[in-house]
Amino acid sequence: MLNAVKRDIPEALLAGRTGYQGKYAKDGQSLHKAAPTITQALKPQKSKLADSLKAACEACGAHDGMTFSFHTEYRNGDKVAAMAAKVLIEDLGLKDITVAATSLGDAQANMAQYIKNGQITGVQTSGVRGVIGEAISAGELQTPAIIRSHGGRPRAIAAGEVHIDIAFLAAASSDAFGNASGIRGKNNCGSMGFAIDDAHYADHVIVVTDTLVDFPNVPAAINGVDVDAVCVVDQVGDPSKIATKEARMTQDPRELMMAQAVAKVIAASPDFKDGFSFQTGVGGPSLAVNRYLEQYMTQRQIKMSFALGGTSKAICDLQDKGLVNYILDTQDFDQGAVAHFATHPNHLECSLDQYASPANKGAFVNNLDFVVLSALEVDVDFNVNVVTGSDGVLRGAPGGHPDTAAGSKCCIIVTPLTRGRMPTVCDAVVTVTTPGDSVDVVVTDYGIAVNPQRQDIIAQLDAANIAHTTIEALRDKAYALVGTPAPLEWQKRVVAVVEGRDGSIVDVVRQVKPFAF
Amino acid sequence: MINRPTPKKVRIRRSMMFMNAQKPNLLKDAYIYGVDSIIMDLEDAVAENQKDSARFSLFNTLKNIDYGDTEVIVRINGLDTPHWQEDVRVCVAAGVDGIRIAKCESADDVRTVEKAVAAAEAEFGVESGRTLLMAALESPIGIMHAYEICTASTRLFGVAISAGDLRKSLHVKSEPGGVEMFTARSQVVMAARAAGVQCFDTMWPNLDDEAGFEAETIQARQLGFDGKSLINPRQIAFVHQTFAPTKAEIAYAEKLIRSFNAQQDSGIGVYTVDGKLVDVPFFDDARRVLAQAKAIGIYHGEL
Numbered sequence: 001m002l003n004a005v006k007r008d009i010p011e012a013l014l015a016g017r018t019g020y021q022g023k024y025a026k027d028g029q030s031l032h033k034a035a036p037t038i039t040q041a042l043k044p045q046k047s048k049l050a051d052s053l054k055a056a057c058e059a060c061g062a063h064d065g066m067t068f069s070f071h072t073e074y075r076n077g078d079k080v081a082a083m084a085a086k087v088l089i090e091d092l093g094l095k096d097i098t099v100a101a102t103s104l105g106d107a108q109a110n111m112a113q114y115i116k117n118g119q120i121t122g123v124q125t126s127g128v129r130g131v132i133g134e135a136i137s138a139g140e141l142q143t144p145a146i147i148r149s150h151g152g153r154p155r156a157i158a159a160g161e162v163h164i165d166i167a168f169l170a171a172a173s174s175d176a177f178g179n180a181s182g183i184r185g186k187n188n189c190g191s192m193g194f195a196i197d198d199a200h201y202a203d204h205v206i207v208v209t210d211t212l213v214d215f216p217n218v219p220a221a222i223n224g225v226d227v228d229a230v231c232v233v234d235q236v237g238d239p240s241k242i243a244t245k246e247a248r249m250t251q252d253p254r255e256l257m258m259a260q261a262v263a264k265v266i267a268a269s270p271d272f273k274d275g276f277s278f279q280t281g282v283g284g285p286s287l288a289v290n291r292y293l294e295q296y297m298t299q300r301q302i303k304m305s306f307a308l309g310g311t312s313k314a315i316c317d318l319q320d321k322g323l324v325n326y327i328l329d330t331q332d333f334d335q336g337a338v339a340h341f342a343t344h345p346n347h348l349e350c351s352l353d354q355y356a357s358p359a360n361k362g363a364f365v366n367n368l369d370f371v372v373l374s375a376l377e378v379d380v381d382f383n384v385n386v387v388t389g390s391d392g393v394l395r396g397a398p399g400g401h402p403d404t405a406a407g408s409k410c411c412i413i414v415t416p417l418t419r420g421r422m423p424t425v426c427d428a429v430v431t432v433t434t435p436g437d438s439v440d441v442v443v444t445d446y447g448i449a450v451n452p453q454r455q456d457i458i459a460q461l462d463a464a465n466i467a468h469t470t471i472e473a474l475r476d477k478a479y480a481l482v483g484t485p486a487p488l489e490w491q492k493r494v495v496a497v498v499e500g501r502d503g504s505i506v507d508v509v510r511q512v513k514p515f516a517f
Numbered sequence: 518m519i520n521r522p523t524p525k526k527v528r529i530r531r532s533m534m535f536m537n538a539q540k541p542n543l544l545k546d547a548y549i550y551g552v553d554s555i556i557m558d559l560e561d562a563v564a565e566n567q568k569d570s571a572r573f574s575l576f577n578t579l580k581n582i583d584y585g586d587t588e589v590i591v592r593i594n595g596l597d598t599p600h601w602q603e604d605v606r607v608c609v610a611a612g613v614d615g616i617r618i619a620k621c622e623s624a625d626d627v628r629t630v631e632k633a634v635a636a637a638e639a640e641f642g643v644e645s646g647r648t649l650l651m652a653a654l655e656s657p658i659g660i661m662h663a664y665e666i667c668t669a670s671t672r673l674f675g676v677a678i679s680a681g682d683l684r685k686s687l688h689v690k691s692e693p694g695g696v697e698m699f700t701a702r703s704q705v706v707m708a709a710r711a712a713g714v715q716c717f718d719t720m721w722p723n724l725d726d727e728a729g730f731e732a733e734t735i736q737a738r739q740l741g742f743d744g745k746s747l748i749n750p751r752q753i754a755f756v757h758q759t760f761a762p763t764k765a766e767i768a769y770a771e772k773l774i775r776s777f778n779a780q781q782d783s784g785i786g787v788y789t790v791d792g793k794l795v796d797v798p799f800f801d802d803a804r805r806v807l808a809q810a811k812a813i814g815i816y817h818g819e820l
Contacts, residue, residue: 251751253550253749253750253751254549254750256750256751257549257550257750260754445546445549446546446549465814465817481545481546
């Protein structure tokens with residue numbers, strides 16, 4: 001069946017669910033939330049410390065067929081997820097395991113082997129890179145992986161579609177009762193926004209830390225009332241890989257030019273006024289938008305009410321200059337942001353549910369004015385792909401992309417028109433991750449295109465003398481430069497389902513056909 | 518195949534950006550930055566044994582890439598090298614808008630190049646007189662001969678001062694405030710204005726010293742230059758902003774023209790606007806300001 005983004009979804013996958021029907025199709029629907037089954041603790045107790053991670057898993061009833069989760073705010077430096085998978089599969093010999101991750105990358109590379117061995121049989125994640133993505137794309141996972149956005153993940157958890165048996169939550173510091181935080185430790189990750197919902201919905205929660213502190217470790221991201229056991233390890237993460245020293249501000253003239261164009265588009269909007277809100281990513285041109293936005297804010301003497309989502313030092317600097325009232329932080333991209341999170345009173349932790357879930361009464365993204373996002377590909381229907389490469393292999397993360405695009409008043413995609421021989425603006429993206437009905441403006445090094453459904457933005461750009469063209473003209477230019485790409489060849493088997501933030505199916509990823517001459 | 522329209526001798530040239538003609542990745546889309554003129558360099562940026570390959574990539578670039586409104590100028594090798602004649606042939610054959618004569622020292626230098634250009638235009642069937650010229654003044658003698666150079670050819674649209682070599686010849690180094698270049702700069706502006714051609718300030722080589730770059734750009738505008746040479750797209754925005762008329766200048770020019778239109782029937786040559794005496798040269802200048810503002814797209818009024 002063709003869904004609203006013209007993708008053919010196999011009937012078998014549609015049992016009990018729908019194809020994507022539009023960004024607000026499920027607005028106003030009722031939802032019964034799932035609750036965890038917990039083990040009550042009534043007796044006097046001084047400590048929940050476990051002797052080992054294995055002992056903690058046994059105490060939490062680890063079993064064949066279980067689902068475990070973890071958060072990835074230790075990014076490439078994370079040691080806890082790989083540790084937990086090893087204990088469950090190698091030390092306890094469990095089978096038929098499902099991973100429910102906020103992302104999967106090099107730090108969890110050991111899971112690729114467990115997938116090949118058939119020990120991990122299910123993967124649900126908000127992103128997948130490196131060898132795990134290659135293994136899934138090669139058809140080695142027994143069931144199709146489910147790719148969810150940062151808002152879609154807490155929705156699926158709240159709706160009971162994924163039930164977490166044990167959540168392994170890495171923390172910079174914890175007391176023996178499980179009050180845990182991303183700061184006040186040896187290896188800080190800053191915000192633990194990715195972990196908070198898991199603590200509320202998992203049957204069992206194991207906090208893993210390398211810095212045990214006195215009770216009470218407050219304010220805490222993870223409340224001890226949700227925690228079964230605390231496990232102390234040598235190191236929760238490799239600090240050199242957790243966060244770069246500082247997300248570098250690009251000096252590339254092409255990226256700076258695109259960033260400047262994005263800032264111009266924002267400044268032309270009537271919503272760019274005192275109290276506006278803003279989110280951007282950490283990629284070259286996106287990060288540089290902060291710098292140009294600062295100039296416009298200073299000129300017009302306006303302030304940002306809140307900056308949302310993943311946080312870098314660039315936005316912290318703006319807060320220190322008094323230009324940003326609140327930073328609502330889901331994860332920290334660099335050490336500057338981690339340190340700022342630990343010290344600034346209005347730089348606050350934000351859970352993924354609060355941030356982006358459609359399964360609540362209004363997430364922060366719904367109150368967002370502008371979001372600036374990158375893309376691997378954008379097509380002439382404004383659909384965006386951030387999950388598969390031009391070879392069809394899984395290697396990206398929707399993260400909050402579909403959520404912020406749908407929730408915000410103005411979603412701006414910034415991307416170079418070509419990457420090497422690859423056209424970024426194309427006829428049809430390999431995989432739709434963010435539907436075109438959520439995408440308003442595309443800014444490239446060769447010009448700006450506005451989604452025709454946003455005639456108001458077109459009028460704003462015209463009034464501000466900002467040149468713009470059509471998305472088709474950008475595609476034609478890209479194809480003129482690098483040629484028209486040949487269509488990808490797939491095998492029949494579906495290896496991953498791209499789930500919309502509302503639980504509908506946006507697209508599927510099929511097994512790649514090995515390349516042959 | 519791209520065929521560029523006939524170049525305009527008089528046009529906006531706030532920014533002229535150097536690009537190594539040997540580097541296709543730089544040349545392929547240099548127009549996207551919105552610079553007024555690109556100067557593809559066959560001279561210093563290209564190693565002695567790579568001149569051929571640079572000409573080859575320059576020719577094919579110009580024949581395959583549409584630079585649109587961005588003017589394309591080529592800096593050819595010096596007249597004291599064995600390269601410049603072949604440079605001129607490739608420029609004309611490729612249809613560049615203009616040729617920048619490096620280290621120009623006399624009117625004869627301009628005429629020598631002009632002759633070679635005319636011959637190449639005949640050779641390749643290019644419209645006679647199509648290819649424009651500009652001269653770079655890089656030596657004390659070049660500066661001393663600025664006026665004769667500015668008036669040496671009808672093809673010549675302007676002169677640029679190039680400070681690198683000039684400072685060596687003058688036994689000075691780059692000073693904050695640019696005192697060491699003051700006389701040379703002023704002389705170039707004076708000669709260009711006397712001859713009715715444009716003049717362009719030297720490039721700022723230290724990319725990371727943004728304050729120094731900005732100060733020099735502002736000074737160039739104050740001295741009367743029409744624009745400035747650049748080495749990186751990051752420098753374009755500030756140069757364009759600096760060489761554009763300010764809002765106040767545009768508003769005043771508009772007021773002058775309106776008052777002139779209202780007064781012209783009365784037969785009075787001199788009167789006051791905003792309490793200040795104005796006469797004919799004021800109106801000419803006001804027209805120039807509005808024309809410039811229109812050309813760079815910041816004036817949309819009816820005048």
